[in-house]
Amino acid sequence: MARQWESVIGLEVHLQLKTGTKVWCGCSADYDNSPTNTHTCPICLGHPGALPKLNKKVVECAVKAALALNCKINNVSGFDRKNYFYPDTPKNYQITQFEKPYCEKGFLDVKLNSGREFTVGITRIQIEEDAGKSIHAGSESLINFNRASMPLLEIISEPDLRSSEEAYEYLNLLKSTIKYTGISDVSMELGSLRCDANISVMEKGSKVFGTRVEVKNLNSFKAVARAIDYEIGRQIEAIENGGTIDQETRLWDDDAQVTRIMRSKEDAMDYRYFAEPDLPKLVIKDEEIERVKGLMPESKSAKLKRFIETYALPEYDANILTDEIELADYFERVVKVTDNAKLSSNWIMTEVLRELKESGRSIEESKINSEDLGKIINLIQKEIISSKIAKELFTIKLNDDRDPEVIVKEEGMIQVVDLGEIEGIVDQVLNENPKMVEDFKNSDEGRKPRVLKGLIGQVMKLSKGKANPKIVTELMESKLK
Ligand SMILES: [Zn+2]
Structure with a gap:
């Protein structure tokens, strides 16, 4: 008997928040059509000595997301530095929430088209900052820091999803739920929603998850679904052929409809997280949560x-x-x-x-x-x-x-309600269709309405749909009696 497989999927979704200004500085967050590197300052460019200050609007948006996704909000959490070098990250670290996120343990109840319902756990949501954007043009690479330090929420789901269909419906529900709160445009096209998928397979009935592979570069919900299906097939085939699955990060190639390896576990970065010394603990008091509850649309x-x-x-x-x-x-x-x-x-x-x-x-x-x-x-x-x-x-x-x-x-589309005018057309139809009139008279009660409908249809056609149907029906009925 062929081996039976089950897939396990968890999704990481990044949302860009609509907060007017960036997360640590007063730079305008509305940079879409602005010239490159004009929405920048010493703070979001990571100049030495520049100190970040948390934007209160970010906290308000974050609490709204937590409430919409049924999460438990931590009264005290903090920020951490995730250290890595990449040209679009001016500080050489990203400020995120690693040790303790501001909220955790939420859920969304998802309903499939088939009517089947299931619950997806939300492990945690963390507040973090976006990176700038690298632009590769020929032999040159340029960097635009307008997006640097834009506020993000990262929403991490439990590995509760079992198919591409479930993942697709979860994403749709997550998107519309967040859209209702008004905190983000949640548009994949505009880049205000991004999604990475963690995918593994295990033998049906097993309690132990297989080795997971992270897939990035997913640019639509359909691409997420296709990448999941592709990965499930690839992993099952590899195992059935006696191979193993390596813990690695892969990129979805939407043109070729395949995933390709980006980096293996050996190349995985050691981020050396440590508590962000430039920011105080994040305190969200119960009163603040109640206040935001009152603001929820x-x-x-x-x-x-x-x-x-x-x-x-x-x-x-x-x-x-x-x-x-x-x-x-x-x-x-x-x-x-x-x-x-x-x-x-x-x-x-x-x-x-x-x-x-x-x-x-x-x-x-x-x-x-x-x-x-x-x-x-x-x-x-x-x-x-x-x-x-x-x-x-x-x-x-x-x-x-x-x-x-x-x-x-x-355009002369006004309905004809003039009795005389409609009567003229009704008479014309009756005169020109003696067979139908005869048919009506000889029909039993079951057939009569069908013949009547045919005659009314002729009147409507002659009047180019403009005769008032109610008047036509009344006139036709009384004349046939
Ligand atoms: Zn700035």
Whole structure:
């Protein structure tokens, strides 16, 4: 019998915090479009004698993350130096939390698409600083220190994940949970979220984990999943062929879809951690934790509950709408305009989400803002246009700057409610389709609605979808009697 394998995965996630200024100095953290090396000072450049001072906003963000991830916050923790030489680290050490992190022992409950639920433990979260950026251009290497000493949180999970699917869903949940707190953009594209994976395999049922391999250079959640699958396959194959797994760090090559060795255990650095002498202990009092609790924005689960209760939405709708905070906000803005939660939800879950999927845009980049969607829905509610025309209007609006109400007027999309005008079209259809009329009269009650629908369809077609369907149906029914 073939040997059965089980994989063990733990993830380390780095988040860049939105704190206005850097972690130890007053340099602006908003450096994205700034010239290189302009957001720097003696502190973040590590000049001798320059002393770091902890940014209070960083602590507030860190506490928010701890609360969102159900962690136990340590009232007293400290900072340590992780010593290593790398050109983008001006001090030749990174200030991090090694001995004791500010919080630990948290968890996230993850639900898979299949409905299966599992819990992922959060071992610890530590506050630390980012490095600068090396830019390799031909034979030259340049360094930009704008990112040096940007505040980071490192979130380390327990090795509780057993597959790439579990890792993928955990990352998605972690991302949306953090996004709800507003402390980070959590964008892998922008570099404000980074992830490394620790992967090992063991025989099914074993209690002893195999040797783990760390995989870096993962630039999307999909890449994380693919790298995990690749590593599991590589490690099983190596062991089944009589080999062993070395504890090493590997890099994911997204073009070749393989991992390659970066450094072996022998090359592993000895960081010689020691307590940071330039910073006092980090003290987070219970009052401070209570204060931050009061600042926490509504959580995802609270919002879900509120959407079901306040808007009388089905759980299915509420789940989709609260998946991302931006979508939840968009929904609430649309409802403010329409005062009709279910109709607004229907439009967002069908037309809006389909359009976003097709265009690859996020809700914030949507071509139809909440105000415009609200206006389109109101045109249906006021019976100025039919739902069918509203979908056409939605499509036109994607590439049209005019107001939806103006488009409807200028493109002649307004619904026909004039009784005489509709009656004329109904009569025309009845005259031109004697066979269908005959069919209707000879049909039993079971078949009649189908024939009626066919005749109404003809009227709608002739009116180019503009005849009011309610009036058409009433007229058609009374004329056929
Ligand atoms: Zn600075």
